[in-house]
Amino acid sequence: QLKLVNPSQYRFEHLVTQMKWRLQEGRGEAVYQIGVEDNGLLVGLSEEEMRASLKTLRRMAEKVGADITVLREREVDYDSDFPRKITEVLVRKVPDNQQFLDLRVAVLGNVDSGKSTLLGVLTQGELDNGRGRARLNLFRHLHEIQSGRTSSISFEILGFNSKGEVVNYSDSRTAEEICESSSKMITFIDLAGHHKYLKTTIFGLTSYCPDFAMLVVSANTGIAGTTREHLGLAMALKVPFFIVISKVDLCSKATVERTVKQLERILKQPGCNKLPLLVNSDDDAVTAAQQFAQSPNITPIFTLSSVSGENLDLLKVFLNILPPLTNSKEQEELMQQLTEFQVDEIYTVPEVGTVVGGTLSSGICREGENLVVGPTDDGKFLRLKVCSIQRNRSACRVLRAGQAATLALGPFDRSLLRKGMVMVSPEMNPTICSVFEAEIVLLFHATTFRKGFQVTVHVGNVRQTAIVEKIHGKDKLRTGEKAVVCFRFIKHPEYLKIGAKLLFREGVTKGIGHVTDLQAITTKENGVEESLGPGQLSF
Secondary structure (H helix, E strand, O other): OOOOOOOOHHHHHHHHHHHHHHHHHOOOEEEEEEOEOOOOOEOOEOHHHHHHHHHHHHHHHHHHOOEEEEEEEEEEOOOOOOOEEEEEEEEEOOOOOOOOEEEEEEEEEOOOOOHHHHHHHHHHOOOOOOOOOOOHHHOOOHHHHHHOOOOOOEEEEEEEOOOOOEEOOOOOOOHHHHHHHOOEEEEEEEOOOOHHHHHHHHHHHHHOOOOEEEEEEEOOOOOOOOHHHHHHHHHHOOOOEEEEEEOOOOOOHHHHHHHHHHHHHHHOOOOOOOEEEEEOOHHHHHHHHHHHHHOOOEEEEEEOOOOOOOOHHHHHHHHHHOOOOOOHHHHHHHHOOOOEEEEEEEEEEOOOEEEEEEEEEEOEEEOOOEEEEEOOOOOOEEEEEOOEEEEOOEEEOEEEOOOEEEEEOOOOOHHHOOOOOEEEOHHHOOOEEEEEEEEEEEEEOOOOEEOOOEEEEEEOOEEEEEEEEEEOOOOEEOOOOEEEEEEEEOOOOEEOOOOOEEEEEEOOEEEEEEEEEEEEEOHHHHOEEOOOOOOOOOO
């Protein structure tokens, strides 16, 4: 917008309608640049015009029930006697359906690079003491506290209210309070850095479908251990990532610069083709967030410390402005499809019964809905009823496509469930298969890859050992070669989709690809079976 000084009533209504539409498109967020012409020419406004324009913008925001925050101001050299400024303003509103914006960020990096500590500092609002105090609340097992190493996947939440202020555990007691006072939530998926837990990390990246990944690199050790591997995983799964160099309080400026240069060199290599952008000021952080969402080739790099708190604010500014990857139209298209929920975790909760955690990949799921879950070991689907839904630890009536949640299933027998199953609407007639074909690239293999070879295959939330039945057009594969390969699952059939991304590994062997063809076992033969819980009819 060039300027919004004293608009007429008609023009004001028009501007408000435009703002509503923009907020809807951006799922509750929009950035206005004031002092810029429609063709992108930076004209700038005088102090008085800018004040009047911001006042009008505030009125517009009040009318639609949104809040505004000034992101940055800068002066422009435009041939005039008095200084002219342009201002960027973030307009944010809690959407009408009270669904806050939810972004999932996977946290990657080598063991001891400070992933859990950084999350502890961000979500608890207290700095670390340098000996691991901040991360204690994130661990889920006793052995993690004793060794200081994450071995499981844990979730941490960080909220931003409509004014762009951080909402975390420092001023809210519970997760529910954070959800209530936030209009944007960032869910961090804390993954394991140690090589021993690589399969857990891959599962976290494939099944929880993160929007972005944050690669944490320790300033004093540089790129070591599993860092390259995690970088490769993020690129193979096409997850846009940004980099955080932690522990800058421990080492000299020269060491930090050396680590930054090392990272820049790797990012510019032909395999990566990324454009590193070092963030040193608030201005850089705003630019980084906007550019990062528009072009996936830009990789912002932050240098910060969880102990001294240096540059932590820049990361918060970046996360606050970071827009969602999908717009509202894409999400609505997904919501119109049939319900499909991926099962990633299974718990038994006293007085609630069996609870499953995961992501709704399409459709809408409501409390009290009847779904079928499967495939079981013999390829059948079982009926069940969703008793209640929780999102980010607070109750929720309706779950929309792309959101992660936990569903309570009541008295359903837990032993019938496993990770990798799907819950779908009964009309779907899901296709399941034991044999499938995929176009793969062999990333690394010690000798040759041939028929009869056994690998662990990851496709979304499915993780199972498969045997190579046939390699089309070749006898064997070597590192770096491409082929269409036929796999067969060893234990039980799985629910797969054509086009799904696939990762496989076995020892040092690694490969990526996508599913091209399925030999479906029709569900007519399988039939839908009843889980004989209390009060259920078999049919």
